Amino acid sequence: MNDDLVIIVTAGLAATACGLLGPFLVLRRAALLSDAVSHAVLPGIVATWLLFQTRAPLAVIIGGAVFAVLCVLAIDGLRSTGLVRSDAAIGLVFPLLFALGVLGVTRYASGIHLDLDSTIYGEIAFAPFDVWNVAGIEVARSVAIIGTIAALNLVFVVLAWKELKATTFDPGFAQTIGLRPQLLSRVMLIAVAITAVTAFESVGAILVVTLLIVPGATAYLLTDRLALMVALAVGIGWLSAVAGYWGAVAGDSSIAGTMGLVCALCFALALLVSPKYGLVATALRRRRRSAATATALAAER
Secondary structure: OOHHHHHHHHHHHHHHHHHHHHHHHHHOOOOOHHHHHHHHOHHHHHHHHHHHOOOOHHHHHHHHHHHHHHHHHHHHHHHHOOOOOHHHHHHHHHHHHHHHHHHHHHHHOHHHOOOHHHHOOOOHHHHHHOEEEEOOEEEEHHHHHHHHHHHHHHHHHHHOHHHHHHHHHOHHHHHHOOOOHHHHHHHHHHHHHHHHHHHHHHHOHHHHHHHHHHHHHHHHHHOOOHHHHHHHHHHHHHHHHHHHHHHHHHHOOOHHHHHHHHHHHHHHHHHHHOOOOOHHHHHHHHHHHHHHHHHHHHHHO
């Protein structure tokens, strides 16, 4: 697998892992959770160094995942009290964890030369150079790890499809029939946390946040069918991966940034042409209503 293909497949698999969960975050109005996770992992990185004296990628992922899970559980626990809304819960928890991480770096880990740009934000251009040797065959570590997470997310969504659908659209009814929406919500949020932590070490936190939110929001504008929404989110993510990479090569620019820009352009296009929610369709409906009103008033005269 050549370097170009490794980068595209890495981004595409990240788009698949994120696209399978992103629409549920959008529908549950918990999209900012992905951004919270990207900040909450810093104390996990510091804790990994303090406990094991290592910055190895796998150890960093595990340490970050532990704190990411703590973050989403704390957010969900605050929200379930009914005293604070989801956005307030996110705003309360992740700054606390991020501040804890900053203090940890300053007080205990200042001598390890922690490069936050590479440790937290990653760099997808380096994916082809980080390989595992499996039976004499070099396999990009990012492809293997993110591919595994994407497969696990697919299994989770398929097995829990009916439950996820019911708890997303009508949690009250789901509670009545014994589906335990709060427990399922926490399991999904843990899946989001693990996905984000695993992916952003290779592709970058900004791109992971983009892939979790923007394709799902774009698909929401294009369809009301949940299955099609999830499929569109994954497809838009792959389109952004392919077009973004070659756009970055042509323009000699940031790969992750260009992929994110393609995602944003897809959303802008959907916002314009969506048959139900698009600005063009909305303007045409308003014009038709105005014309019908004018015609009715003229007929009364």
